[in-house]
Amino acid sequence: MASLSKLLDYTLVNKTYNILADEQLTINNNPTYLKEDWDKSVFTTLKGNIRKHYGRRQNRKCAYCRLTINPDAYGNAIEHIMPRKHKPQWMFVQHNLTVACIGCNSSKGSDNTMISHENNYGHNANHCPSNSNEFKIFNPHFDKWSDHFEIQDKFFLVPKPNTKGPATYKFCNMHRYQIVLDYIDVLNSRKKSFKSITGRLRKEKRNYVKVELEKAKESILDFIENS
Ligand SMILES: [Zn+2]
Structure with a gap:
């Protein structure tokens, strides 16, 4: 793929x-x-x-x-x-x-x-x-x-510095956890994504992003438990 x-x-x-x-x-x-x-x-x-x-x-x-x-x-x-x-x-x-x-x-x-x-x-x-x-x-x-956005650690959307990425990210509130979940689904890797989210959470300093990543993690856990 x-x-x-x-x-x-x-x-x-x-x-x-x-x-x-x-x-x-x-x-x-x-x-x-x-x-x-x-x-x-x-x-x-x-x-x-x-x-x-x-x-x-x-x-x-x-x-x-x-x-x-x-x-x-x-x-x-x-x-x-x-x-x-x-x-x-x-x-x-x-x-x-x-x-x-x-x-x-x-x-x-x-x-x-x-x-x-x-x-x-x-x-x-x-x-x-x-x-x-x-x-x-x-x-x-x-x-x-x-040119304005990149994907880090497989499925985390990050704006590139000194581009229009950061302003767009802010205008559109792009730290929303649904985006992470959707990317994981596009890659069809819900089962394998838990470790990556946990790793990303450890690195993440911004609280408002952490809150969203926690929600993504919860959703992945529900999926794993129900499958
Ligand atoms: Zn959108």
């Missing part, structure tokens, strides 16, 4: 969704000025197509933490890299869109992900920057995931 980091390192570069002519017409006829405009029923089919497209292109993994997601399920949201609260007019700009797990999407919330958006960029859709530089966080359309 390919290494975990290889499995997780897909890219969205040049893989944006191609909006169909009638979808473009719907967007043109229904300009978005408020973040709530996203919920208009006229966009339902378009949103379904976008979710399906990115879900497939992302190998059914979250754009940020690379947790396995089911893009068709409730809660696994279409994610606006720059939140629609700040830029409602960028709602359907394709390189502002991706799919993310509920953990990353809700942790990230409406926080401004751009370095100086008010000063540098207007609201029109064509003002959305089409390069990585203006974003504080990892952008799957322009950045290579493995």
Whole structure:
């Protein structure tokens, strides 16, 4: 089996969704000025197509933490890299869109992900920057995931220093234990993972990470005991 980091390192570069002519017409006829405009029923089919497209292109993994997601399920949201609260007019700009797990999407919330958006960029859709530089966080359309994150000790997600990794990790609360468990499942190694988690716990100094690793350990123990 390919290494975990290889499995997780897909890219969205040049893989944006191609909006169909009638979808473009719907967007043109229904300009978005408020973040709530996203919920208009006229966009339902378009949103379904976008979710399906990115879900497939992302190998059914979250754009940020690379947790396995089911893009068709409730809660696994279409994610606006720059939140629609700040830029409602960028709602359907394709390189502002991706799919993310509920953990990353809700942790990230409406926080401004751009370095100086008010000063540098207007609201029109064509003002959305089409390069990585203006974003504080990892952008799957322009950045290579493995440049910003690494997997240590087989299945522990760690941001690389002096990259966008640390900011993204913080925005998305990526110390969540579900991520560790998911990686272990991807590798199909629940039974063998107990020792690694214990070892990692011994090394880990940050309490908030330890708490999450303890939860992963508990879950692995339950699995071993029940199998
Ligand atoms: Zn995620």
